[in-house]
Amino acid sequence: MDLHLDLDASAGRTLRARAEHALREAVRSGRLPPGSRLPATRALAQQLGVSRGVVVEAYAQLAAEGYLDTRRGGGTRVADHPVPAAAPAEAAPSDAAPDDDDGSAPRHDLRPSLPAVDGFPRQAWLGAITRILRTIPDQRLGYGDRNGEPELRAALAGSLARTRGVRTTPEEVIVTGGLRDSLPLLWRLLKARGAKRVGVEEPGWWRISSSVAEAGLTPVPIPTDDEGLDPSKLASLKLDAVAVTPAHQFPTGAVLSPTRRAALVAWARRRGAIILEDDYDAEFRYDRQPIGSLQGLAPDLVVYGGSCSKTLAPALRLGWLVLPSSLVAELHADDASSPAGTPPTIDQLALADLFDRGEVDRHLRRQRIRYRKRRDALLDAIAEHLPQVEVRGAAAGLFAVLLLPPDADEEAVVAQAASRGVALEPLRAAGRSGLVAGYANLPEAGAPAAVKALRQAVAQVVRPTTDVPT
Amino acid sequence: MDLHLDLDASAGRTLRARAEHALREAVRSGRLPPGSRLPATRALAQQLGVSRGVVVEAYAQLAAEGYLDTRRGGGTRVADHPVPAAAPAEAAPSDAAPDDDDGSAPRHDLRPSLPAVDGFPRQAWLGAITRILRTIPDQRLGYGDRNGEPELRAALAGSLARTRGVRTTPEEVIVTGGLRDSLPLLWRLLKARGAKRVGVEEPGWWRISSSVAEAGLTPVPIPTDDEGLDPSKLASLKLDAVAVTPAHQFPTGAVLSPTRRAALVAWARRRGAIILEDDYDAEFRYDRQPIGSLQGLAPDLVVYGGSCSKTLAPALRLGWLVLPSSLVAELHADDASSPAGTPPTIDQLALADLFDRGEVDRHLRRQRIRYRKRRDALLDAIAEHLPQVEVRGAAAGLFAVLLLPPDADEEAVVAQAASRGVALEPLRAAGRSGLVAGYANLPEAGAPAAVKALRQAVAQVVRPTTDVPT
Numbered sequence: 020m021d022l023h024l025d026l027d028a029s030a031g032r033t034l035r036a037r038a039e040h041a042l043r044e045a046v047r048s049g050r051l052p053p054g055s056r057l058p059a060t061r062a063l064a065q066q067l068g069v070s071r072g073v074v075v076e077a078y079a080q081l082a083a084e085g086y087l088d089t090r091r092g093g094g095t096r097v098a099d100h101p102v103p104a105a106a107p108a109e110a111a112p113s114d115a116a117p118d119d120d121d122g123s124a125p126r127h128d129l130r131p132s133l134p135a136v137d138g139f140p141r142q143a144w145l146g147a148i149t150r151i152l153r154t155i156p157d158q159r160l161g162y163g164d165r166n167g168e169p170e171l172r173a174a175l176a177g178s179l180a181r182t183r184g185v186r187t188t189p190e191e192v193i194v195t196g197g198l199r200d201s202l203p204l205l206w207r208l209l210k211a212r213g214a215k216r217v218g219v220e221e222p223g224w225w226r227i228s229s230s231v232a233e234a235g236l237t238p239v240p241i242p243t244d245d246e247g248l249d250p251s252k253l254a255s256l257k258l259d260a261v262a263v264t265p266a267h268q269f270p271t272g273a274v275l276s277p278t279r280r281a282a283l284v285a286w287a288r289r290r291g292a293i294i295l296e297d298d299y300d301a302e303f304r305y306d307r308q309p310i311g312s313l314q315g316l317a318p319d320l321v322v323y324g325g326s327c328s329k330t331l332a333p334a335l336r337l338g339w340l341v342l343p344s345s346l347v348a349e350l351h352a353d354d355a356s357s358p359a360g361t362p363p364t365i366d367q368l369a370l371a372d373l374f375d376r377g378e379v380d381r382h383l384r385r386q387r388i389r390y391r392k393r394r395d396a397l398l399d400a401i402a403e404h405l406p407q408v409e410v411r412g413a414a415a416g417l418f419a420v421l422l423l424p425p426d427a428d429e430e431a432v433v434a435q436a437a438s439r440g441v442a443l444e445p446l447r448a449a450g451r452s453g454l455v456a457g458y459a460n461l462p463e464a465g466a467p468a469a470v471k472a473l474r475q476a477v478a479q480v481v482r483p484t485t486d487v488p489t
Numbered sequence: 490m491d492l493h494l495d496l497d498a499s500a501g502r503t504l505r506a507r508a509e510h511a512l513r514e515a516v517r518s519g520r521l522p523p524g525s526r527l528p529a530t531r532a533l534a535q536q537l538g539v540s541r542g543v544v545v546e547a548y549a550q551l552a553a554e555g556y557l558d559t560r561r562g563g564g565t566r567v568a569d570h571p572v573p574a575a576a577p578a579e580a581a582p583s584d585a586a587p588d589d590d591d592g593s594a595p596r597h598d599l600r601p602s603l604p605a606v607d608g609f610p611r612q613a614w615l616g617a618i619t620r621i622l623r624t625i626p627d628q629r630l631g632y633g634d635r636n637g638e639p640e641l642r643a644a645l646a647g648s649l650a651r652t653r654g655v656r657t658t659p660e661e662v663i664v665t666g667g668l669r670d671s672l673p674l675l676w677r678l679l680k681a682r683g684a685k686r687v688g689v690e691e692p693g694w695w696r697i698s699s700s701v702a703e704a705g706l707t708p709v710p711i712p713t714d715d716e717g718l719d720p721s722k723l724a725s726l727k728l729d730a731v732a733v734t735p736a737h738q739f740p741t742g743a744v745l746s747p748t749r750r751a752a753l754v755a756w757a758r759r760r761g762a763i764i765l766e767d768d769y770d771a772e773f774r775y776d777r778q779p780i781g782s783l784q785g786l787a788p789d790l791v792v793y794g795g796s797c798s799k800t801l802a803p804a805l806r807l808g809w810l811v812l813p814s815s816l817v818a819e820l821h822a823d824d825a826s827s828p829a830g831t832p833p834t835i836d837q838l839a840l841a842d843l844f845d846r847g848e849v850d851r852h853l854r855r856q857r858i859r860y861r862k863r864r865d866a867l868l869d870a871i872a873e874h875l876p877q878v879e880v881r882g883a884a885a886g887l888f889a890v891l892l893l894p895p896d897a898d899e900e901a902v903v904a905q906a907a908s909r910g911v912a913l914e915p916l917r918a919a920g921r922s923g924l925v926a927g928y929a930n931l932p933e934a935g936a937p938a939a940v941k942a943l944r945q946a947v948a949q950v951v952r953p954t955t956d957v958p959t
Binding site: 165 | 522607609611622629632635660798802
């Protein structure tokens with residue numbers, strides 16, 4: 020690939036800063052589109068007339084900022100979702116030591132969306148796939164059940180009843196390629212029955228809101244606070260549905276209080292509205308037993324959504340919706356609304372096999388221990404090295420919220436952290452400033468270094484004139 | 490499950506005919522919804538006060554007609570898409586011998602949509618999955634590239650160039666869960682650039698037309714004849730795109746002639762229109778080398794769509810689109826149009842591995858031999874036992890068209906065939922009458938019996954007063 024970069028002298032003091040600037044601009048302008056492959060460092064260095072180390076460092080820096088994706092053996096590519104939030108790093112060029120790892124991932128991966136990928140049960144998954152490939156009848160290698168294979172629907176109905184108090188039957192379970200694929204299906208069904216307005220948590224996962232809008236419905240932001248979404252705000256909004264994360268609000272980490280759970284269900288019943296319960300990481304709770312699902316309180320009003328993305332791995336692309344029986348009937352009546360991307364039959368049967376053998380439960384028990392240790396290590400390191408932040412929402416799930424002073428520029432902190440090899444996300448909640456820090460992929464031994472780097476980032480932004488020693 | 494059936498004495502002479510009628514009515518009325526589970530034969534027999542054999546035979550008959558789905562170990566369920574075309578079987582109750590197999594599939598499966606499921610390379614697939622699970626870096630168990638993993642995109646770009654003359658780069662290949670998932674993605678992209686009207690082949694695969702309409706565009710039927718779609722019909726239709734199956738038209742089996750290929754591309758270039766080339770089964774051609782793709786003539790105008798559904802197995806849910814570079818840019822600009830149901834990373838890497846090792850080519854060579862034998866056996870049996878039908882479109886693909894006299898009721902023949910354990914499809918082409926008969930799952934030894942049963946079905950409809958000896 021021939022990449023023409025202009026090392027503009029105004030972009031920085033050093034060749035490395037200029038190379039970073041030119042690369043960053045090429046990505047942000049779209050000249051280097053997402054997924055495109057970058058030249059080898061040696062080739063680009065030769066072309067620019069700089070040493071290879073300059074290019075290696077520039078690539079590593081841009082990878083830490085989220086612009087590039089460096090995969091082992093796969094070369095360096097532009098990330099699929101280059102992070103625009105990382106831009107301020109450019110306004111305040113980093114003086115930190117160059118990121119000298121191999122660039123295959125951020126040095127400290129505190130992204131809240133990932134489970135511990137090092138805990139994926141490869142052997143158990145391979146065993147299940149092997150068993151299925153040895154026993155599946157030829158006929159089932161054709162087109163499968165568009166709503167999911169019966170074995171998996173039965174396994175999910177059983178497991179969700181047992182672990183989450185979900186009240187359902189296999190016929191009401193629809194298998195999808197993850198929550199992201201579940202959403203368009205659900206909104207389409209609701210639109211077909213006349214829905215127009217859908218309440219979404221504010222702050223919340225951006226894809227909930229955008230999927231509502233893409234389906235031709237109106238997303239209506241509903242404020243959340245430390246008890247989660249506030250049902251008293253719903254009264255006059257003429258909503259047909261509301262999407263909520265009751266077990267562990269994303270991104271604040273709040274748990275919907277019992278009073279509010281009851282009030283939310285009562286509102287939906289009065290109004291005839293549907294509640295989407297996004298139960299994305301409820302399997303992980305550290306202080307006590309997980310709270311039962313909202314669905315268990317009102318199976319006729321609540322659509323329950325879940326996936327393997329936080330329990331096993333996002334790469335499996337396996338998720339589900341549990342629908343009230345009235346919506347199941349409407350799904351069957353409307354061929355067009357059948358799920359896109361019904362997962363491969365073999366994978367579905369493999370997951371059913373793992374559920375039936377108790378392997379999923381065993382894996383979750385191992386992962387809970389792992390997460391508790393990693394969470395404790397992160398919280399200990401924060402207490403020691405960053406006591407000025409207030410920690411919230413760490414009793415469940417895979418992330419904690421680190422509250423900053425209300426007027427702190429959280430996006431700038433995130434950018435500063437990225438330039439120090441720490442990947443995490445801003446809270447983006449009105450009236451608050453904070454960071455969303457996942458600990459699933461932060462080994463205990465790495466926690467102090469990650470928090471020290473984060474302390475530097477916070478210090479750069481919150482007290483910009485103070486020079487904090489490393 | 491408690492199923493209330495009324496064995497109406499007017500529905501047939503025998504208890505079995507009455508049980509069949511009652512079950513068929515329960516499915517057609519929706520009282521038994523798609524996917525619902527039927528009682529065990531013993532339980533239903535007890536409830537109805539008939540012998541178990543009556544219920545077993547009724548289930549087998551309804552399964553042969555496509556209303557029920559009997560899976561090994563999974564019990565009997567209502568099929569996902571109960572075949573309404575099979576209804577006439579009821580108007581003319583079958584005198585054929587009861588279907589005494591285990592009901593897990595039609596006795597003679599001539600459905601044109603399936604590859605030879607008994608040829609799926611289980612061992613090669615398991616080997617690839619095993620290699621991937623042993624080597625995939627942890628980081629790649631997170632969220633993958635929403636447009637497909639780089640290895641698979643590279644493997645597809647190379648293979649399609651070599652075997653189909655497709656001119657592309659890995660960046661222009663988008664991995665999907667099969668053509669069915671590719672369609673909404675493509676129509677959404679075209680709609681975003683202002684498209685309104687899409688030409689579709691008439692007759693053609695119903696899902697092309699319905700997906701166009703579901704995307705909010707207008708499907709415009711374009712007549713096809715023995716040379717495929719006729720581009721001279723496009724001139725005044727104000728189309729923004731046209732979907733075509735040039736290598737082997739579905740369902741007529743016609744091959745788009747070189748003159749028409751050139752005319753179609755010239756029309757698209759004049760009009761600035763996009764052509765979707767649905768290359769669903771072009772890997773299989775028996776009389777000479779496969780014809781190159783239309784895409785190779787005009788990579789800037791043609792979107793090329795394919796999948797593993799006819800080469801490996803539909804159950805894998807793996808397909809792809811090759812986009813002109815202008816559409817790739819628009820795809821990247823529109824997050825909402827990213828594919829739903831990006832397939833699992835492990836499966837994508839396994840397929841790339843099989844391509845890279847030449848296993849896909851080896852498998853296709855084996856399958857071609859298998860298909861040629863099965864096709865020849867079917868054509869021989871037709872020449873011997875059913876010489877009155879004219880065979881078309883058997884030089885390529887996985888099915889042949891059997892033309893009936895123009896006024897023959899093809900739907901009635903299909904229903905009669907179903908009642909004799911032969912599953913195939915009506916042609917549904919204006920001004921013609923015919924059957925679409927797949928041979929992928931018809932072992933050579935079974936061809937004579939299948940064609941004899943089909944002869945009975947044809948005889949019932951085409952000469953209803955003649956008694957044809959078995």
